[in-house]
Amino acid sequence: MTHIFVNIPTNDLERAKAFYTALGCELNPLFTDENAACVVWSENIFFMVLTKEYFSTFTDKEFADPKTHAQVLLSISRDSREDVDRIVEAGVAHGGTAPGEPQDYGFMYGRDLIDPDGNGIQFMYMDPEAAAKGPDAYMAEQARA
Structure with a gap:
């Protein structure tokens, strides 16, 4: 494992x-x-x-200041769009920041959260059907519906 x-x-x-x-x-x-x-x-x-x-x-190695330099972009999935919003809102309420607007691609929804040290995490939800079929096939199906 x-x-x-x-x-x-x-x-x-x-x-x-x-x-x-x-x-x-x-x-x-x-x-x-x-x-x-x-x-x-x-x-x-x-x-x-x-x-x-x-x-x-x-x-x-020297530290890169996560408030000014990006080194990695971490993305953690959630079970729903509401879970994405809930975790980002909890982070903001406890000293984090949520830069930018949510990214909504229809099949995928994401938001960024910056912790108090400047480390960034994106939380995202992807429709399980889109994950199984791939975004292009899923979007084509949605367009036909």
């Missing part, structure tokens, strides 16, 4: 823990201490939120 661990730096670990738990995530206490928090998104997806000092023990 493959698991995904995304390591992200934070300036304030307690603030980051409060932010991600407000989004509905749980923390795995076995991998959470004064240096890091293991944020559980699902049984296979985790964020390791690390203090900058601890993060720097894993790399010799």
Whole structure:
């Protein structure tokens, strides 16, 4: 089984823990201490939120400031458009920002959320039928209907 661990730096670990738990995530206490928090998104997806000092023990590279530089674009699926809106609104209520307008492609809906440290996450919903058939075939069917 493959698991995904995304390591992200934070300036304030307690603030980051409060932010991600407000989004509905749980923390795995076995991998959470004064240096890091293991944020559980699902049984296979985790964020390791690390203090900058601890993060720097894993790399010799300089930090890119996530408030001004993009390094990756993370996208996490939700079960509905309403779930996308709900999680983004919870993030904004707990110190995040939601830049830009929602992206609505009919078969796919997404919104961006920036955490208090500047790390960006896109939350998206894709119609299961469009995911199974591919967006072109799904949109062609919708046009014929």
